[in-house]
Amino acid sequence: MPDMKRAYLALRPVRGVSPRWLLFLIIAVSLALGLAARYLFRPSEREAASATPASHTSPDAAPSIIVLSAEAMARGDIRIIAVARRSLPQELRVTGRVQVNEDRAVRVGSPVEGRVTRVLATVGDRVRAGQPLVALHSHELVAARSDYEKAKAAVARAEKARAYAAAELERANRLLEAKAISRREHLRAAADLAAAEAELEQARAELRRAEEFLHHLGAWPEMSDEVIIRAPIAGVVLERRVTVGTVVTPSTDLMTIADLSTLWVIAQVPEPQAARIRPGQLVSITVAAFADQHFTGRVTYIGESLDPQTRTVQVRCLVQNRHERLRPEMYATITITLGETSPRVVIPREAVQEIGGEFVVFVERAPGRFEKRSVQLGLSALTPEGEWVEVTAGLREGERIVARGSFLLKSELLKGAIQE
Structure with missing residues (x-):
């Protein structure tokens, strides 16, 4: 009986509260307690959810410490230097x-008017001084050869005249000693010899000029029927402007040669x-x-x-x-x-490596133990010791870094990241 009475009292509506609202209140409290129990009694899921971000490692992440044995450093030719301040050439x-x-290039032209009969060199050819380049047929060569033959004949005549005058003077000398001729006749014979010698010298000069002109035309001493244009200097043919049959004048450029x-x-x-x-x-x-x-x-x-x-x-x-x-x-x-420049923190360029889009160096923390350090770079310059670069952030004067062999440390760093 007492239990039934308590149950009756528990189910009896509270004064002033509708039974319908009481039912809604009981349902809402029950749902809230159920959700709380679900959360409180499943800690493994909550811990897993909260632990997941902390244990995730980006594939690009890499350790920052590298340890090398003395043997590995010797094989890799690792060289360590202390960071110092120095001036850089301002470039x-x-x-x-x-x-x-x-000053070492020549435009080759023709000394006469004529028509090209042969082209003996072309673009890219290496030529020596005096080497034939172009052959021409020219009427001026025909005239020059005629002048040469005339000058040669004139020299022969002058030589005969000089020989005759010399013989006459020798005869006059004997007659003068025998007092067979007057002194005036002797002087006339001497004057004739002097005139013959002058004419001979003039004839020889004309012959030399004719020979020089033939040489200028490239037809001496071979006496060629063609005008031969030769290279004035040794060099390479850079430009050719003529072909067989081209009519040229003294103002025409045939080729360009440069040393x-x-x-x-x-x-x-x-x-x-x-x-x-x-x-x-x-x-x-x-x-x-x-x-x-x-x-x-x-x-x-x-x-x-x-x-x-x-x-x-x-x-x-x-x-x-x-x-x-x-x-x-x-x-x-x-x-x-x-x-x-003014003195600033600088390091050899070979000490810098690029990893993940940033510049890094390797700082010695202890013998054989190195730390990857990101740096910012400034000016760079070439010096007799190689290329040096300014470090504007990330390094301090006196710190020891890997100057040579830094690529080995980069490789070890990336290898460790891949294994992880």
Whole structure:
């Protein structure tokens, strides 16, 4: 009985509260308790959910510490240096173009009017001084050979006249000693010999001129029927403008020959920097075809006026090209030293590696133990010891870094990231 009474009292509605609202309240409380129990009594799911982000590692992530044995460092030729401050050459880099040294180039022409009968060299040929280039047929050669024959005959006549005059003077000498002739007749014989000798000398001079003209035409001493145009210098044929049958005159350019052992590099330098360049200054020149090789040039000319469109000054450099690796019309980069910077933290360029889009160096924390360190770079410059680069952030003076062999540490770092 008491239990039934308590049940009756429990089910009896509270005064002032509708049974329907009471039912809704009981259902809402039950749902809330169920959700709370579901959350409280499933901790493994909650822990797993919260632990998942903490244990996830990006595929690109890599450890920052590398440990190398002494043997590995020796095999990798690892060299460690202390970071120091030093001045860098203050450099200006401009683009330019390789050109023929006009002081060592020749446009080959014809000395006479004529028609080309043979072309004996073409573009790209290497020729020596005096080598035949072009053969012509010319009426002037016919006239020159006629003049030569006439001059030769005149010399023969003059030689005979001189011999006769000499014999007459010798005879006059004997007669004068015998007092068979007067002194006036003796003087006349001496004058005749002098005149004959003068005529002989003039005839010989005319013959020499005729020979020289034939030589100029390339027809001496072989006495060729063609005018032979020869190379005035040794070099390479850069341009050919004639073919067989071309009619040429003394104003016609037949070929262009250049000695490529020296070349010009022409650059356009901005107005503010041009005033800091001096004739005779050494420059470094690179071209795309030989990107790892630096050619040394010397400033030989600085323009007297500005280009009104670009506001630049032409600077001409002379570069030695003994192995003829440089070619006319190549584009070039010219590096000109303008002075030195103030002392700053700099390291060798080979100490810097790129990982994940950022520049890094490897700092020695202990013997054989290295830390990857991100750095920010500034100016770079070539020095006699190689290329050096400024570090604007990430390193302090006195820290020890891997200067040579840093690629080995980069490889070990990436290998460790892949294994993980």
